[in-house]
Amino acid sequence: GIVNYYAVLEVGDEADEAVIKKSYRSLVLKWHPDKNPAEREKAEERIRIINTAYGVLSNPTKREKYDLQRNALDRSKRRDEPAKPKVSPKVSVPKEFIMQPLGHTEKFVRYNDKHTSVVTRQDVEVNFQDFFQSTKLSLWWIPEMNNLCRIRALGSKARGDRRGAAAGLAGGLNFFFRVATNAESEVILLPADKGKKTDTVDLVIRESPEYDGAFRFETACRRGHYLAFLPPTHLRIVSLLHEEEGRVLDFVLMDFAATLKFKDLEEVLKPLAQEKRGEWLPVSHFRDSKEVAIYFQKVLKKPVWDTEDFGAYFGGHWVDWEYDASKEVVRLRPVPERLGQVMRSAKTVEDAVLAVLGADEELSKMPLPGILKAIHFLGAPPGSDEATKDKRATVCEVERVKLLRNLPDALLEAGKTGAAKVEHPPSIAQFLDAAERLPSLMCKEPTPDILEHRKEALRQLLDLAAATLQPPAPVQKSSAAGDQVDAADATASAKDEVVDESAASDVVAAPLRKVNVGELTRFLRLSGIKVHDGVIAKASAEALAKADSATLMKVLSRAASIGCEAIASAAAAASLQLALANTAAKLDEV
Numbered sequence: 001g002i003v004n005y006y007a008v009l010e011v012g013d014e015a016d017e018a019v020i021k022k023s024y025r026s027l028v029l030k031w032h033p034d035k036n037p038a039e040r041e042k043a044e045e046r047i048r049i050i051n052t053a054y055g056v057l058s059n060p061t062k063r064e065k066y067d068l069q070r071n072a073l074d075r076s077k078r079r080d081e082p083a084k085p086k087v088s089p090k091v092s093v094p095k096e097f098i099m100q101p102l103g104h105t106e107k108f109v110r111y112n113d114k115h116t117s118v119v120t121r122q123d124v125e126v127n128f129q130d131f132f133q134s135t136k137l138s139l140w141w142i143p144e145m146n147n148l149c150r151i152r153a154l155g156s157k158a159r160g161d162r163r164g165a166a167a168g169l170a171g172g173l174n175f176f177f178r179v180a181t182n183a184e185s186e187v188i189l190l191p192a193d194k195g196k197k198t199d200t201v202d203l204v205i206r207e208s209p210e211y212d213g214a215f216r217f218e219t220a221c222r223r224g225h226y227l228a229f230l231p232p233t234h235l236r237i238v239s240l241l242h243e244e245e246g247r248v249l250d251f252v253l254m255d256f257a258a259t260l261k262f263k264d265l266e267e268v269l270k271p272l273a274q275e276k277r278g279e280w281l282p283v284s285h286f287r288d289s290k291e292v293a294i295y296f297q298k299v300l301k302k303p304v305w306d307t308e309d310f311g312a313y314f315g316g317h318w319v320d321w322e323y324d325a326s327k328e329v330v331r332l333r334p335v336p337e338r339l340g341q342v343m344r345s346a347k348t349v350e351d352a353v354l355a356v357l358g359a360d361e362e363l364s365k366m367p368l369p370g371i372l373k374a375i376h377f378l379g380a381p382p383g384s385d386e387a388t389k390d391k392r393a394t395v396c397e398v399e400r401v402k403l404l405r406n407l408p409d410a411l412l413e414a415g416k417t418g419a420a421k422v423e424h425p426p427s428i429a430q431f432l433d434a435a436e437r438l439p440s441l442m443c444k445e446p447t448p449d450i451l452e453h454r455k456e457a458l459r460q461l462l463d464l465a466a467a468t469l470q471p472p473a474p475v476q477k478s479s480a481a482g483d484q485v486d487a488a489d490a491t492a493s494a495k496d497e498v499v500d501e502s503a504a505s506d507v508v509a510a511p512l513r514k515v516n517v518g519e520l521t522r523f524l525r526l527s528g529i530k531v532h533d534g535v536i537a538k539a540s541a542e543a544l545a546k547a548d549s550a551t552l553m554k555v556l557s558r559a560a561s562i563g564c565e566a567i568a569s570a571a572a573a574a575s576l577q578l579a580l581a582n583t584a585a586k587l588d589e590v
C-alpha cells in the first residue's frame with residue numbers, strides 16, 4: 001500500500017502548513033545522523049522518508065495528487081464502490097500526460113532510447129526538464145474498437161520521421177511488447193510500421209475496476225494480460241493470474257502541464273550555490289533570491305520560508321548540504337564529498353554500484369568513510385561461501401575495477417587529511433574489513449597494473465589504520481620563536497614516520513587506540529604488516545596481557561613467521577607472564 005506520509009511526519013490528515021512545518025523541524029533535529037552516531041543507518045533511513053514526506057505534503061499539487069491516490073486505495077480496502085466515471089477515457093485522458101503507478105506518488109514511467117522504466121527523480125542524474133521530457137506520453141486512438149489505443153512517446157522519432165511525435169499526429173515510437181503464456185514481456189519503444197504489428201502495440205484502456213481515477217491497459221491481442229509496474233523499476237506485460245508481490249496494474253495519467261508543480265526546491269537552490277560550491281554562504285543568499293521567490297509563489301503558493309525553515313531543510317538534506325546553525329551559513333558539498341556521503345549512506349550492493357557508475361574523477365578524491373563503505377559493498381569478505389561469491393559476481397566487474405583503479409589516489413588524499421581528523425574516525429575493524437576485501441575487487445584475469453593498484457591500495461590502507469593507532473604528537477615549542485606546533489598537524493605528518501620507532505622512543509606517549517586479539521589476528525594475515533610491527537604491538541599489548549595461552553602461542557608463531565618481531569616479543573612476554581602467574585597460583589595452592 002501507499003506510505004502514510006502524515007504518519008511519517010506525526011501529524012493528522014487535516015494538518016495545515018504550520019503544523020506540518022513545525023513537525024518536520026522537530027523530526028529533522030531528532031533524527032539527524034550526526035546526532036545519532038550509535039544508530040546512524042537507522043537515522044539516515046528515517047531522514048530519507050521524512051524528507052520525502054515533507055516534499056510531498058508541503059507542495060500543494062503533490063499533496064493533492066497524493067491524497068487522491070491514498071483515498072482511492074483506502075476506498076478499495078473498505079470495499080467501497082469507486083465513483084462512476086462521468087466520461088469515457090477517450091475524453092478524460094489528457095492529450096499529453098505522464099504515467100504513475102497507483103500508490104507510488106514519486107515514481108514515473110520514463111523512456112530512455114528504446115527502453116522503459118519506472119523511476120523516481122532521484123534515480124536519474126539529469127535536470128528537471130530532461131527528466132520529464134522523457135516521461136511525456138500520449139494515446140493514439142484506433143477506430144476499429146472502442147477504447148483501442150497505443151501509448152506513444154512524444155518527441156520520439158521512427159525511421160523516416162522528420163520531426164518527433166506530437167499529440168494528434170502520426171509517427172514516433174510506441175510501447176512495444178510480445179505476449180507469451182505464463183511469461184512477462186518487456187516493454188520497449190518501437191514503431192508500429194503502419195499497422196503491421198498491431199498485436200505488439202495495441203492496448204485497450206479501461207477505468208480501473210478497483211480504484212477511482214485510475215486506468216488499466218489490457219493487450220488487445222490476448223485477454224487477461226495487462227501493462228504492469230513490477231518493483232523496483234520494471235514496466236512489463238503480465239498475466240492477471242500470475243500475481244507477484246508489489247505488482248501494480250493501475251496507473252494514474254496526469255496532465256503533462258502539471259509537471260512544473262513537481263519541481264523540487266533542491267533544483268532551485270543548487271544552481272544558486274554552484275559557482276561557489278564548497279564555500280560557506282549566508283542563508284539570506286538563498287532566502288532573498290529572485291529564483292526562490294518565484295518558486296514559492298508559483299509552485300508552493302506560500303510566502304518564502306524564514307531562516308529557521310531553511311535551516312531545517314538544509315539539515316534534513318545533509319547529503320548535499322552542510323549547515324552551521326550558529327552562524328546561519330550553509331555550503332553545497334563539493335562533488336567528491338557528496339559522493340562520500342552517498343556511499344556512506346548506501347544500504348545495498350546496488351546502491352554502491354550506482355554511485356560508482358555515476359562517478360568520474362571525484363572517485364579519486366572521495367573522503368575516507370565513503371572509500372571504506374565502497375570497498376565493503378563491492379568487495380567480498382575472505383572465506384566467503386559460494387552463494388556470497390555468486391552474489392558479488394553479479395556486480396558489474398567494470399565498477400569494481402573502476403573503484404580499484406581510483407583507490408590509491410583516494411587513499412593518498414585521505415592520508416593527507418589524516419584519518420584521525422575525520423569527524424567520525426573509522427574503527428580498526430572497518431580498516432581491516434576493507435583490506436581483506438580488496439583482492440575481490442580485481443577482475444578474474446588481472447593485468448599487472450591492476451595488481452599494482454591493489455598492492456598500493458593495501459599499503460595505504462594499512463598506513464591509515466596504523467596512523468589512527470598513533471598517540472597525538474606532544475605539543476612542542478619552537479626553539480626559534482617559541483611558537484607552538486599544532487598537534488593535529490604533527491599527528492598527520494607522523495604517518496610517514498611510523499617505521500622509525502626509535503626516533504620517538506624517549507617521548508612519553510598518550511594512551512593508544514586499542515587493538516583486540518581478534519583484530520591483531522586479522523592484521524597478521526595481511527601482507528605488508530611488518531612495517532607497522534611496533535605500533536600494532538603497543539596497541540595490542542593490553543589485549544595480549546589478557547589472552548589465554550593457546551591464543552598467545554598462535555600470535556607468537558604467526559608474528560615470528562612473517563618477521564613481526566615486536567608483536568612476537570609482546571606475545572612471548574605476555575605468555576611468560578601468564579606462565580609465571582599460573583606457577584605462582586599453583587605454589588599458593590601448595
